[in-house]
Amino acid sequence: MSSEFARIAMIEQLLTRSSEEVRLGIGDDCAVLNASGQARVWTIDAAVEGVHFSRAHMSLEQAAHRAFMAAASDVAAMGGRCVAALSALTLPVACSDAELKQLVTGIARAADACACPVIGGNLARAPTLTLSTSVLGECPRRVLTRAGAREGDAIYVTGTLGGAALGLRALLAGRTDDPRFASMIAMFRAPRARLDVALTLAELASAAIDLSDGLVQDLTHLCRASGVGAELEATLLPQLPDFAAAAAALGCSPHALALSGGEDYELLFTAPASVPRELGVRIGTITGARGRVMVRDASGQPLDVASGFDHFAES
Amino acid sequence: MSSEFARIAMIEQLLTRSSEEVRLGIGDDCAVLNASGQARVWTIDAAVEGVHFSRAHMSLEQAAHRAFMAAASDVAAMGGRCVAALSALTLPVACSDAELKQLVTGIARAADACACPVIGGNLARAPTLTLSTSVLGECPRRVLTRAGAREGDAIYVTGTLGGAALGLRALLAGRTDDPRFASMIAMFRAPRARLDVALTLAELASAAIDLSDGLVQDLTHLCRASGVGAELEATLLPQLPDFAAAAAALGCSPHALALSGGEDYELLFTAPASVPRELGVRIGTITGARGRVMVRDASGQPLDVASGFDHFAES
Numbered sequence: 220m221s222s223e224f225a226r227i228a229m230i231e232q233l234l235t236r237s238s239e240e241v242r243l244g245i246g247d248d249c250a251v252l253n254a255s256g257q258a259r260v261w262t263i264d265a266a267v268e269g270v271h272f273s274r275a276h277m278s279l280e281q282a283a284h285r286a287f288m289a290a291a292s293d294v295a296a297m298g299g300r301c302v303a304a305l306s307a308l309t310l311p312v313a314c315s316d317a318e319l320k321q322l323v324t325g326i327a328r329a330a331d332a333c334a335c336p337v338i339g340g341n342l343a344r345a346p347t348l349t350l351s352t353s354v355l356g357e358c359p360r361r362v363l364t365r366a367g368a369r370e371g372d373a374i375y376v377t378g379t380l381g382g383a384a385l386g387l388r389a390l391l392a393g394r395t396d397d398p399r400f401a402s403m404i405a406m407f408r409a410p411r412a413r414l415d416v417a418l419t420l421a422e423l424a425s426a427a428i429d430l431s432d433g434l435v436q437d438l439t440h441l442c443r444a445s446g447v448g449a450e451l452e453a454t455l456l457p458q459l460p461d462f463a464a465a466a467a468a469l470g471c472s473p474h475a476l477a478l479s480g481g482e483d484y485e486l487l488f489t490a491p492a493s494v495p496r497e498l499g500v501r502i503g504t505i506t507g508a509r510g511r512v513m514v515r516d517a518s519g520q521p522l523d524v525a526s527g528f529d530h531f532a533e534s
Numbered sequence: 535m536s537s538e539f540a541r542i543a544m545i546e547q548l549l550t551r552s553s554e555e556v557r558l559g560i561g562d563d564c565a566v567l568n569a570s571g572q573a574r575v576w577t578i579d580a581a582v583e584g585v586h587f588s589r590a591h592m593s594l595e596q597a598a599h600r601a602f603m604a605a606a607s608d609v610a611a612m613g614g615r616c617v618a619a620l621s622a623l624t625l626p627v628a629c630s631d632a633e634l635k636q637l638v639t640g641i642a643r644a645a646d647a648c649a650c651p652v653i654g655g656n657l658a659r660a661p662t663l664t665l666s667t668s669v670l671g672e673c674p675r676r677v678l679t680r681a682g683a684r685e686g687d688a689i690y691v692t693g694t695l696g697g698a699a700l701g702l703r704a705l706l707a708g709r710t711d712d713p714r715f716a717s718m719i720a721m722f723r724a725p726r727a728r729l730d731v732a733l734t735l736a737e738l739a740s741a742a743i744d745l746s747d748g749l750v751q752d753l754t755h756l757c758r759a760s761g762v763g764a765e766l767e768a769t770l771l772p773q774l775p776d777f778a779a780a781a782a783a784l785g786c787s788p789h790a791l792a793l794s795g796g797e798d799y800e801l802l803f804t805a806p807a808s809v810p811r812e813l814g815v816r817i818g819t820i821t822g823a824r825g826r827v828m829v830r831d832a833s834g835q836p837l838d839v840a841s842g843f844d845h846f847a848e849s
Binding site: 243248249253255256258261265269271294296303307309338343347355358362427444 | 557558561562563564565566567568569570571572573574575576577578579580582584585586607608609611612614618620621622624653654655656658659660661662664666668670671673677679680681742743744759
C-alpha cells in the first residue's frame, strides 16, 4: 500500500479536469469555486459496502460509478446541472492500490458522464469501505422541488421502472450470466443520473423527486411536501419489453417491483400540462387526498399498496 | 429505533436555523443556496468511530462536535467564514434514537459555534459509525491557500501546540480524571475551528494550513505547495504553561508532541511582516530549501525531525 501522499497524487491524476467554474481543485484545505450569480443546489450521499453494494454483485469500479450517480441524481431531481463534486472515501486497511484505482476510475467515469469535475475530497481508514459524494449543482432555469404538485397535475416518470430491482434479485439468485436478466443487471450496476432531461423538466414540471427508494415511497415524499395525494394506474407503469417474463422467471411480481423495488434513479415528476413523450410516461394523477397514494389495477380497483409493499419486503 | 422518517424529523428539528443565504434546507433532494457574488471554498471530512474517535474517550456529542469542527477548520485555513454544511451519518443498526440525538446535538452545537447552519445530509445504515461533514464557506476578503509562502516570510501558529495530542495520550493511559491533564483532555475532546481569526489572516498571511496531522507534516504540505522550505525553532513552539510537566508525567517529549502530535486544529500560517501577538506566535522562518523542513534546538543544532517523528509514532 502506498503512502497517503502517493495515493492522493494518483487520485489527483485520475480526477483532475479543467473547469471554468473551479479556481482551485484537489490539494489544498478546501477546493475553491469561482463566484456565480446563480442559486446552487447541494447534496451528499453515502454508499456503504455490504449495505448499498456488494463486491459479489459488481466491480469496485461499478460500485463507485453507481455511488456517484446516486448523488448526481439528486441534482437532476432539482432541475439542475452539476457544477462540481467532492468525494470522501473510507478504506479498510486491506484496500490495495489497485482497488483504490478501480474505485477512482469509476468515480472519474461517472463524473465525466455528469460533466461534474471532482475537485476535492477526503481519504480515511475505516473498517468499512464507504464512498460519500457531495455534489453542487446550479439551476439556470428554475429550482424544481418536491413541493409544487397541485391537484389535477399528471404524474410522469422518466425511463422504465423495476428493472434495477429485478437485476438485483437476479444477482441474489445467482443468475448473473442468464441473458434474460442481462439488461436488468446492467440497470442495477450502472444507473445514470437523468441530468439529460433535468433542465427541461425545470421548465415543465411542477414538482420532482428521484426514484431511489421505490415509486410509492418516493411519490409519498413528494405528496407530503406538496400537501396533495396521488392515484397511480398500475397498467401505465413503464417497463422493459421483456420485464414481465423475466420477473415471472424469478417468481417476482412485476407490479411490486415497479411500485416499490427502488434503485431506478429515474425521475418522478408532476406537470399541469402534458409533456413530450420522450421526457416521460404518464402514470397517474395528483389528487386532493393529502398524503395518500393509491394504486388502481387494470379494472380500476385499488391495490393495497402498503401490504403489497410489506409482502415484497419479506419475499 | 424510530423509522427513518421520524429520525429525519428529529434531526430537522434540532438542526434547522434561519439563514439569509439558504433558500431551502433539510427535506428535499438537495438543499438550495441563494446566489452569491463571491468565490466559495468547499471541503469534506470524515470521522470514523474506532479510527478518529472512541466512545471510551469522549461522548458521542463530543465526537460529533469534534467531527464538525475538523471540517470547519478547513474553511478557516482558507481565510473564510462558513456559509452552510451538510452532514452525512452512517449508523450501526444498534445505534439508538438517544445516541442519534447525542450526535445531532453535538453537530448542532458546533454548527452554532461556527455560524454554519446544517441544511441537509444523509442517513445510512453501516457496520461502522461515521460522520461526514461537507462545509461551504466564503472568502469575503481573499482566498488564502497553502501556496503563497515566500523565502523570508515568518512562520506563525495560532494557539498552543501538542495539548490535544497529550490529552489523547492521557486518555489512553487511563488518566481521565487526573487534574494535571484536564486542560489537554478538553483540548482533544473539544477543538474549535479558528474561524475567529480567519478573515484577518486572509489579509495578513501569505499562506496557511490547519494543523490536523501535526506541525511538521502540515508545514511540509505548505512548503511543497509554496515551493519553499522552513526552519522552526523548537524553543519558540507555544505550549500551555503546565505542558512540559504534564508531558513528563506521561513519559512523553513535549517537543515531539508539539512537532508531530496532531489534532491541534490551530492554524499554521506564514506572513511577510510581523502580525499582532493575539493572532499567533512566531515559530520560524521560510527558507529557499524547497520541501525541506528543519527544526533547530535551543543551541541552534538541527533536530532530526524525521526520526523524531518515527520514534514518536512507535511510542
